[in-house]
Amino acid sequence: MQEKGEQIALGPRDALLIVDVQNDFLPSGRLPVPQGDEVICVLNAYIRQFTAQALPVYATRDWHPPEHCSFDFRGGPWPLHCVAKTPGAAFAPPLELPSDGVVISKAEDRDKEAYSGFEGTDLEKRLRKAGVERLFVGGLATDYCVLNTVIDGLHAGFHVFLLENATRAVDANPGDGERARATMLGQGAVPVTLERTKIRVS
DSSP: OOOTTOBOOOOTTEEEEEEOOBGGGSTTSSSOOTTGGGHHHHHHHHHHHHHHTTOOEEEEEEOBOTTOTTBGGGTOSBOSOOBTTSGGGSBOTTOOOOTTOEEEEEOOSTTOOOOSTTTTSSHHHHHHHTTOOEEEEEEEOIIIIIHHHHHHHHHTTOEEEEEEEEEEOOOSSTTHHHHHHHHHHHHTOEEEEEETTEEEEO
């Protein structure tokens, strides 16, 4: 287990997993995450670290049908957002996803919600095939899709690092983000930060 302040050396079994950094989740989007745009520059620094070592980068996205069950007009909790093939569902333009990055679309079933990047997708299969053992996870939002993706990753047996400076919460209920963080760490995720060009346990 890593100690606080310890540098983490990336290795061939590592992968970066970016969760739902899409236009509709940015401050100007249909379902804005407060300060959600602030994760982009941090994630870009991670992307550069991983691509420099030829390590894989995965990116999940909500890819909803127009009448998805999560939308408020269908009785769900959220406004219309991230409808497949619309500008709102596109990755944020400043996000520097590599050309060989693997895109994982989720929540494509109109009658089923899927907060986790593992739910109803082939993400786990792809990670296993690539020999991945450790996941570095950041993105939006801490208290929903990041939370569920991290928990499912841990349950699948991956060693998961939570990218502390690269997540933001919706906080629909005040404190949701902090509670989500506590849940992830309680389940075994390791919090890390990026300092200059070094990944360190926070």
